[in-house]
Amino acid sequence: MDFSNRDGRRDDSLLQGDWRVPGTGGPSFGRATPKPSLGPAALHLGARRASAAQERSRARELVSVAKEQIAATFEDVRFGRNINVASLWPMVSGITASVERHPGAIMGVTRMRDRHEHTYVHSVAVCGLMINLARRLKLDPTLHHDIGLAGLLHDVGKARVPTSLLDKPGPLTAEETAVMRTHCELGHDILIGGDERLSDLVLDVVLHHHERLDGTGYPDFQEGNSISTYVRMAAICDTYDTVTSDRPYGLALSPAEAIEMMTEQPGQFDFQIMSVFSGMIGIFPVGSMVRLESDRLAVVLDDPEGDPSQPPVCPFYCIVTKQALPWRVSPPGHDPIVGIESPDRWRMSNWREIRSGVLAQFKEGPFV
Ligand SMILES: [Fe+2]
Ligand SMILES: [Fe+2]
Known part of the structure; x- marks a missing residue:
């Protein structure tokens, strides 16, 4: 599997499944x-x-x-x-x-x-x-x-x-x-x-x-x-x-x-x-990968209630530190979306698991 960032540098942290920060992701959320x-x-x-x-x-x-x-x-x-x-x-x-x-x-x-x-x-x-x-x-x-x-x-x-x-x-x-x-x-x-x-x-x-x-x-x-x-x-x-x-x-x-x-x-x-x-x-359909102003990658969680360009999102990866992030909802407009991202550009082989996990958690109810 190849998991490199857009600069072509390999980033193994997302290969290890450690994007699933304890207590914030995974298949069981106690509901x-x-x-x-x-x-x-x-x-x-x-x-x-x-x-x-x-x-x-x-x-x-x-x-x-x-x-x-x-x-x-x-x-x-x-x-x-x-x-x-x-x-x-x-x-x-x-x-x-x-x-x-x-x-x-x-x-x-x-x-x-x-x-x-x-x-x-x-x-x-x-x-x-x-x-x-x-x-x-x-x-x-x-x-x-x-x-x-x-x-x-x-x-x-x-x-x-x-x-x-x-x-x-x-x-x-x-x-x-x-x-x-x-x-x-x-x-x-x-x-x-x-x-x-x-x-x-x-x-x-x-x-x-x-x-x-x-x-x-x-x-x-x-x-x-x-x-x-x-x-x-x-x-x-x-x-x-x-x-x-x-x-x-x-x-x-x-x-x-x-x-x-x-x-x-x-x-x-x-x-x-x-x-x-x-x-x-x-503009940003539910389940899309987007980049935030803070240089974090996020999953779009839901349709926007107000500004159509700022739906609720869940950041899952920091581009700067190259670290997975605990899953938390980022309120609309708090960290503005700067554009849609392609999982292919990031060669993110486990994108499907990340997206499914985040949406499944959100489906169970809002998480903070
Ligand atoms: Fe069909
Ligand atoms: Fe059909």
């Missing part, structure tokens, strides 16, 4: 995992403004229940039972309300997931991103629920793909890729064969979310104007959430790297929707 139950707070449908902390708490509860419900939906599909779409509507309503109160809360909470729950949290994350994007694009509000449901169900066909492929710790072979790609048609078939008639919008997204404007997608090799606005939105939200997530193989990209990568894909994603999406993700 019980919240029991997933959908309380009235999570399902509150009003658009009342909430602080980031309040909404994060609600969003945690909501995501916890939503991922269990989508897991149960996948289980129904695996065992050949019809999907109970009506049972999903309250979830979509809850996520819509959360996005209306605080657009970034669901995005922040869904950044944390483990490998085995990836598909379910991904479904919830894409649902939240789609609703958020629909609002940004000022689409007809009466469509927001269908747009959210499309995000929630877009990968339901994966319930019929062998889990050995979904969890395979390495690249898929050509044959395995072909099997994986059937999930779009499988999902479409599952939904049109169900008891409840779903809208064309939902069916279109489920079938076509892997189509690309330049015709390089699948399953129908659609291109250009034949691809609907909703499918264009889904392609962006789905790809963004996939590449910024820890997967069985490969490092997740930071949100900023993902936006850069997708913007540089010539002709794949709708440029105008992409630029609205970039603005929605924000």
Whole structure:
């Protein structure tokens, strides 16, 4: 492993795991995992403004229940039972309300997931991103629920793909890729064969979310104007959430790297929707690595409540002393962010562990 700083000098302190200062990090923080139950707070449908902390708490509860419900939906599909779409509507309503109160809360909470729950949290994350994007694009509000449901169900066909492929710790072979790609048609078939008639919008997204404007997608090799606005939105939200997530193989990209990568894909994603999406993700997305004025590296913890350029952060490394730091929240503006940093530039091989550890600790509640 190479862990050098930007001057090319090797820094072994972060290789030893000693960034995890005793009592400030690690897997156990002495708090019980919240029991997933959908309380009235999570399902509150009003658009009342909430602080980031309040909404994060609600969003945690909501995501916890939503991922269990989508897991149960996948289980129904695996065992050949019809999907109970009506049972999903309250979830979509809850996520819509959360996005209306605080657009970034669901995005922040869904950044944390483990490998085995990836598909379910991904479904919830894409649902939240789609609703958020629909609002940004000022689409007809009466469509927001269908747009959210499309995000929630877009990968339901994966319930019929062998889990050995979904969890395979390495690249898929050509044959395995072909099997994986059937999930779009499988999902479409599952939904049109169900008891409840779903809208064309939902069916279109489920079938076509892997189509690309330049015709390089699948399953129908659609291109250009034949691809609907909703499918264009889904392609962006789905790809963004996939590449910024820890997967069985490969490092997740930071949100900023993902936006850069997708913007540089010539002709794949709708440029105008992409630029609205970039603005929605924000200047310093949750989970980004940033540099502070004090020459410390930090993880962005949450969306800003005030100044959009100064979200709460957790410094974890001092560039000057080359020492790991105890994890403490730096209040917004206390030590201003001077720019986003790339883990690659720092050759930080354990960045993924650092980010996951810091966000997991913050997820359990604010720490000081
Ligand atoms: Fe998919
Ligand atoms: Fe997906």
